[in-house]
Amino acid sequence: MNQKEHMCQHKLMITRDTLEVIQGKWRIPIILALTFGDKRFGEIQRDIVDISPKMLSQELKALEENKIITRTLYDSMPVTVEYSLTPLGKSMKKLLDEILNWGTHFRKEVVGKKDVHPLVG
Amino acid sequence: MNQKEHMCQHKLMITRDTLEVIQGKWRIPIILALTFGDKRFGEIQRDIVDISPKMLSQELKALEENKIITRTLYDSMPVTVEYSLTPLGKSMKKLLDEILNWGTHFRKEVVGKKDVHPLVG
DNA sequence: TATAGTAGTTACCCGTAGGTAAGTAGTTAC
DNA sequence: GTAACTACTTACCTACGGGTAACTACTATA
Numbered sequence: 001m002n003q004k005e006h007m008c009q010h011k012l013m014i015t016r017d018t019l020e021v022i023q024g025k026w027r028i029p030i031i032l033a034l035t036f037g038d039k040r041f042g043e044i045q046r047d048i049v050d051i052s053p054k055m056l057s058q059e060l061k062a063l064e065e066n067k068i069i070t071r072t073l074y075d076s077m078p079v080t081v082e083y084s085l086t087p088l089g090k091s092m093k094k095l096l097d098e099i100l101n102w103g104t105h106f107r108k109e110v111v112g113k114k115d116v117h118p119l120v121g
Numbered sequence: 122m123n124q125k126e127h128m129c130q131h132k133l134m135i136t137r138d139t140l141e142v143i144q145g146k147w148r149i150p151i152i153l154a155l156t157f158g159d160k161r162f163g164e165i166q167r168d169i170v171d172i173s174p175k176m177l178s179q180e181l182k183a184l185e186e187n188k189i190i191t192r193t194l195y196d197s198m199p200v201t202v203e204y205s206l207t208p209l210g211k212s213m214k215k216l217l218d219e220i221l222n223w224g225t226h227f228r229k230e231v232v233g234k235k236d237v238h239p240l241v242g
Numbered sequence: 243t244a245t246a247g248t249a250g251t252t253a254c255c256c257g258t259a260g261g262t263a264a265g266t267a268g269t270t271a272c
Numbered sequence: 273g274t275a276a277c278t279a280c281t282t283a284c285c286t287a288c289g290g291g292t293a294a295c296t297a298c299t300a301t302a
Contacts, residue, residue, distance in 0.1 A: 008157050008168055011221055012150055018224035019149060024259070028140060029133055036129050041279050047129055055260065057280060067231055078269050078278040088230055095219040100132055102216045103139035109209055110188055145289070162249050176290065178250060199248035199299050 021066050026051055026059045031089060032096055034069060038084040068092070142187050147172055147180045152210060153217055155190060159205040189213070 022028055026048070033039060033047045045056055060083060063069045068089040074080045085092075143149055147169070154160060154168045166177060181204060184190045189210040195201045206213075 004157060005168075008154060011153055012169065014221050014224040014228065015149055015153055015217075017228055018220045019146070021227065023146075025140070025144075026260090028136055032132055032136055033129060036125060042277085047126075048133065052261065052263095053280060054262090054282085058260095076278095081279065088227070091226055092223055095216075095223045096136075098216040098219040099139045100135050102213055103135035105212055106142065106209070107135065107138055147290090163247085173291065173293095174250060175252085175292090179290095197248095202249065 021068070024059070026055055027063060028096070028099065030056070030059055030063065031068065031085070031092060034083060034085050034089070035093065035096065038082045040080055040082055044083065063089075142189070145180065147176055148184060149217070149220065151177070151180055151184065152189060152206070152213060155204060155206050155210070156214065156217065159203045161201055161203055165204065184210075 022031075029048050029051075030044060033044050039047070041053075041056065041060075044060075045051060045053065048056075060069065060071070064071055067086055069083050070086055072082045072084065074082065143152075150169050150172075151165060154165050160168070162174075162177065162181075165181075166172060166174065169177075181190065181192070185192055188207055190204050191207055193203045193205065195203065
């Protein structure tokens with residue numbers, strides 16, 4: 001196997017690690033929402049209007065297990081819970097920026113003429 | 122809705138566009154493989170060792186429909202087909218780089234102690 | 243004649259991601 | 273006492289992403 005093929009194999013392996021963490025419909029949106037500041041369960045639900053409490057709960061747990069976010073319980077009344085990005089979560093900022101950059105570019109090139117997304121329409 | 126919430130909604134919308142294109146286990150790996158140069162069906166299969174011909178064929182079609190790659194048929198004997206990135210596909214370079222950057226970082230922080238990925242082991 | 247290489251297609255199956263709806267539990271306000 | 277807010281959990285169901293295996297079709301080579 002030559003140098004180029006080795007490099008390709010290595011990059012493919014790294015890519016898989018990343019994809020395992022961010023895979024699925026909801027994780028990137030949840031992380032993105034939290035880049036705007038710590039948020040409570042209900043706040044995230046109001047940001048991501050079409051996520052169900054089941055999926056939100058499930059994905060928050062997965063992100064916590066992967067050390068991307070932390071869950072903090074406040075003994076206020078009523079009890080509130082805040083989710084925030086860990087340093088590892090915050091380290092995804094550039095990745096999120098590039099997703100947004102490319103998405104904007106893609107929208108101009110291809111999506112441009114389609115209807116506005118129902119989320120915003 | 123205030124300025125911040127507007128921004129959050131807008132970014133969430135853009136993110137969805139991107140995710141629709143790159144979602145799934147195989148698209149990013151395929152695009153990554155093609156950043157190393159134009160490749161034939163069999164070559165991609167040899168790079169991504171555990172993809173089935175069915176999935177490869179299916180995902181290549183989807184990427185072509187989204188204008189990320191092009192398919193070129195060569196009338197040689199035997200017939201060969203080359204897949205290459207379009208300018209839009211090439212514009213994903215920075216995004217791929219960030220996936221790799223973050224994946225490397227993540228591997229150091231969390232995955233680090235785990236076994237080496239079977240793909241490379 | 244048969245084996246290997248080109249590039250797929252087709253049929254079948256299965257697990258899980260994700261959707262829907264209702265329930266839990268505690269507190270506050272009306 | 274009942275509605276509404278906090279933050280979920282649980283049960284049930286379905287669609288589809290993805291896996292496996294076999295098959296197509298054409299050419300070259302031994």
